[in-house]
Amino acid sequence: MKLTIREIVPEDIDFIVRYENEYFHNFTTKFKVEEELQNPLIHYYVLTDASRLGYINLWIDEDKAQVNSLVILSEFRNRGYGYFFMANILEKLHEIGIKEVTLEVRPSNKAALKLYEKLGFREVAIRKAYYNNGEDAFLMYRRLGSD
Numbered sequence: 001m002k003l004t005i006r007e008i009v010p011e012d013i014d015f016i017v018r019y020e021n022e023y024f025h026n027f028t029t030k031f032k033v034e035e036e037l038q039n040p041l042i043h044y045y046v047l048t049d050a051s052r053l054g055y056i057n058l059w060i061d062e063d064k065a066q067v068n069s070l071v072i073l074s075e076f077r078n079r080g081y082g083y084f085f086m087a088n089i090l091e092k093l094h095e096i097g098i099k100e101v102t103l104e105v106r107p108s109n110k111a112a113l114k115l116y117e118k119l120g121f122r123e124v125a126i127r128k129a130y131y132n133n134g135e136d137a138f139l140m141y142r143r144l145g146s147d
């Protein structure tokens with residue numbers, strides 16, 4: 001089946017809520033995601049083939065974007081889907097004039113670190129005790145385009 005990236009539709013909300021809670025312990029709700037979708041700065045995209053494989057949540061503000069969540073469901077990992085998804089999103093962002101992309105990642109999240117480094121992100125700062133369990137975050141940065 002062909003991999004497709006599409007914007008979130010209302011039928012995706014339960015899927016997003018389930019995995020935000022499962023992978024990030026964000027205690028989000030259907031209501032919160034519905035509210036987020038009213039915010040023009042917040043964007044969700046879903047990666048699918050025959051079924052949903054993962055999603056990404058971004059803030060896009062003028063020429064900057066911040067990746068808030070990226071998930072590939074555990075049964076579909078290590079097949080290059082995360083790379084495909086992010087690389088395509090970075091291309092879309094570049095096309096719409098985004099110049100800088102940032103994200104936070106746990107130093108213990110080796111899979112995500114490897115993926116982001118492969119995509120050209122560099123660690124630019126440490127956010128002390130950023131996560132609920134006291135773990136620091138690496139702030140990662142990627143500039144898009146050459147100007």
Ligand SMILES: CC(C)(COP(=O)(O)OP(=O)(O)OC[C@H]1O[C@@H](n2cnc3c(N)ncnc32)[C@H](O)[C@@H]1OP(=O)(O)O)[C@@H](O)C(=O)NCCC(=O)NCCS
Pocket residue numbers: 023069070071072073076077078079080081082083084104105106109110111112114115118
């Ligand atoms: C991080 C995540 C999105 C990666 O998705 P994925 O589809 O498995 O990634 P890919 O298959 O495209 O792999 C990309 C690179 O990362 C590496 N990688 C993937 N899983 C890895 C692991 N467990 N340990 C080390 N490297 C790993 C791959 O080896 C690959 O590099 P390579 O091609 O040079 O070998 C996925 O693991 C995930 O959803 N994790 C849970 C949520 C999460 O932590 N999101 C990120 C929050 S910032």
